[in-house]
Amino acid sequence: xxxxxxxxxxxxxxxxxxxxxxxxxxxxxxxxxxxxxxxxxxxxxxxxxxxxxxxxxxxxxxxxxxxxxxxxxxxxxxxxxxxxxxxxxxxxxxxxxxxxxxxxxxxxxxxxxxxxxxxxxxxxxxxxxxxxxxxxxxxxxxxxxxxxxxxxxxxxxxxxxxxxxxxxxxxxxxxxxxxxxxxxxxxxxxxxxxxxxxxxxxxxxxxxxxxxxxxxxxxxxxxxxxxxxxxxxxxxxxxxxxxxxxxxxxxxxxxxxxxxxxxxxxxxxxxxxxxxxxxxxxxxxxxxx
Numbered sequence: 708x709x710x711x712x713x714x715x716x717x718x719x720x721x722x723x724x725x726x727x728x729x730x731x732x733x734x735x736x737x738x739x740x741x742x743x744x745x746x747x748x749x750x751x752x753x754x755x756x757x758x759x760x761x762x763x764x765x766x767x768x769x770x771x772x773x774x775x776x777x778x779x780x781x782x783x784x785x786x787x788x789x790x791x792x793x794x795x796x797x798x799x800x801x802x803x804x805x806x807x808x809x810x811x812x813x814x815x816x817x818x819x820x821x822x823x824x825x826x827x828x829x830x831x832x833x834x835x836x837x838x839x840x841x842x843x844x845x846x847x848x849x850x851x852x853x854x855x856x857x858x859x860x861x862x863x864x865x866x867x868x869x870x871x872x873x874x875x876x877x878x879x880x881x882x883x884x885x886x887x888x889x890x891x892x893x894x895x896x897x898x899x900x901x902x903x904x905x906x907x908x909x910x911x912x913x914x915x916x917x918x919x920x921x922x923x924x925x926x927x928x929x930x931x932x933x934x935x936x937x938x939x940x941x942x943x944x945x946x947x948x949x950x951x952x953x954x955x956x957x958x959x960x961x962x963x964x965x966x967x968x969x970x971x972x973x974x975x976x977x978x979x980x981x982x983x984x985x986x987x988x989x990x991x992x993x994x995x996x
Contacts, residue, residue, distance in 0.1 A: 709897070714777060720736060787811075789931065789955040790955065791805055799959075831873040840954040868891055895985070908926055933952075970990045971990060
């Protein structure tokens, strides 16, 4: 199933896609049939989500062009990002391929939804794109085995890990360059794991800047696959339902090019992953007035 969050008339709602027609059905929080926030069902697992989605299928057809898209998870307990997870990207970045995942955190203030403007950073012109697979945890666990890891996945989405390179490389820790307000995008919706190959393996990932393909790869090429990431991360910390693992970007980032290819105000950045969808955002200069 595919589910999305949105705003309409200032009210939050969510919707589910009809698998037969492709139409979206949903309602906002002021509607008598509103079953409650999507996050609550994400945190209660796939069966709770499926039950609420059946109720949503009975609601009116929604015109998603007339609403504002929101990230599919409103309040993830953790957003854990993976660096250097494609060999070609590690090479272009000038690093040696690590034998342990390079992990860092993003926070919700840095994330916007599909079709919302990416915030061009006024502090630095080094604003880069990174198309990535997002993994949404649906079942909490600690010390999860690799064999059991996919049982903890609710679904998948798309992430653009927009990075301000100057700030990312000010220190060995990347967190500042990865957390400018509104610099990353997440969406357009959540696709449950049953609709995709196990571990979302073998899916084509493509990033386009102003219609030109700048990244093209396959999720099978990840150094640490979804199962490995879940097992390794959960050795240290409890993974909670609603957590998001952003699984790394392939080669082609603007910082590795000569000349550099950074995003500019007015640019359109699109990330598409086979079987999941298309995340599209235009870069916008903040209004400083």
